[in-house]
Amino acid sequence: MTRGKVSLAYIAKDSARKATFTKRKGGLIKKTKELISLCEIEACGILFSPYDLEPEVWRSQLKAQQVIQKFRNLSLVEQSKRMVNQESFTKENVEKIKEKVTKKRNVNQ
Amino acid sequence: MTRGKVSLAYIAKDSARKATFTKRKGGLIKKTKELISLCEIEACGILFSPYDLEPEVWRSQLKAQQVIQKFRNLSLVEQSKRMVNQESFTKENVEKIKEKVTKKRNVNQ
DNA sequence: AACTCTATGGTTAGAAG
DNA sequence: ACTTCTAACCATAGAGT
Numbered sequence: 001m002t003r004g005k006v007s008l009a010y011i012a013k014d015s016a017r018k019a020t021f022t023k024r025k026g027g028l029i030k031k032t033k034e035l036i037s038l039c040e041i042e043a044c045g046i047l048f049s050p051y052d053l054e055p056e057v058w059r060s061q062l063k064a065q066q067v068i069q070k071f072r073n074l075s076l077v078e079q080s081k082r083m084v085n086q087e088s089f090t091k092e093n094v095e096k097i098k099e100k101v102t103k104k105r106n107v108n109q
Numbered sequence: 110m111t112r113g114k115v116s117l118a119y120i121a122k123d124s125a126r127k128a129t130f131t132k133r134k135g136g137l138i139k140k141t142k143e144l145i146s147l148c149e150i151e152a153c154g155i156l157f158s159p160y161d162l163e164p165e166v167w168r169s170q171l172k173a174q175q176v177i178q179k180f181r182n183l184s185l186v187e188q189s190k191r192m193v194n195q196e197s198f199t200k201e202n203v204e205k206i207k208e209k210v211t212k213k214r215n216v217n218q
Numbered sequence: 219a220a221c222t223c224t225a226t227g228g229t230t231a232g233a234a235g
Numbered sequence: 236a237c238t239t240c241t242a243a244c245c246a247t248a249g250a251g252t
Contacts, residue, residue, distance in 0.1 A: 010149050015236080016231085021148045022237090023230060028140055030229090031246095032154070035137065039130045040119050041158040045141070048151040124219080125248085131220090132247060139246090140229095 021051055130160055 011017035025047060032043050120126035137154055145152050 008143055008146050011147055017148050018236090020231075021144070021150070024140065024144045024147070027229060028137070028144065031133065031137055031140060034117055035130070035133045035156075037117055038120055038133070039126050039158065041130070041156060043154065043156045043158075045154045046152065047144075049148065050150070128220090129248075136246060 018051055021049060025049075127160060130158060134158075 011020055028045055032045055035041065036043050120129055134156060141152050141154055144150065
């Protein structure tokens with residue numbers, strides 16, 4: 001079980017890579033939240049991955065949230081400029097993505 | 110050693126809180142970097158803490174870096190608007206902070 | 219205060235369902 | 236492909252310096 005050390009190299013096998021991504025993403029979010037409550041700081045993480053349509057963002061408090069919102073609005077425009085070959089970030093998707101983000105945010109807290 | 114479970118409440122004692130912050134910040138950065146190399150994703154973390162003058166940012170690759178740069182430029186302006194009672198984020202500090210960020214970035218990779 | 223050490227609790231890779 | 240389990244590796248609180 002587990003590995004005989006940490007290799008830290010790219011995991012070539014698709015299913016294993018996705019499994020590890022999902023688990024470790026959860027771990028990172030948990031650790032971030034822990035640090036936030038232990039030290040009453042503001043923190044967030046941002047993940048761009050092929051496994052999520054939108055960048056994954058988690059954060060602590062209202063101010064960070066507002067800053068991230070601005071970042072996100074900007075980044076989506078930036079991405080739509082840069083990712084000319086990638087359907088999922090064309091301008092017509094921006095509004096849909098924003099909507100999802102708002103919903104998710106309401107659920108998270 | 111360690112505690113008899115994880116409490117996850119705010120650490121009231123200043124020195125202990127700072128020590129934990131420093132250790133856990135390091136842990137988060139390490140975990141983020143691991144996830145980045147294991148899965149070849151782009152990720153970053155952003156920390157606003159009383160222990161650092163500027164928000165702490167770590168990231169993976171060029172594109173994330175560019176996006177973060179935009180985010181940072183925005184956030185500094187936002188912060189200077191909001192933190193009217195806090196000297197360290199007045200407008201005259203913005204350029205100085207940007208300079209430090211650029212230096213740090215060059216060192217990091 | 220900042221670094222090292224290390225027992226303990228926490229995270230997670232791989233297996234099993 | 237997701238969930239749960241758990242051995243084994245890892246992070247870290249508190250102690251020592």
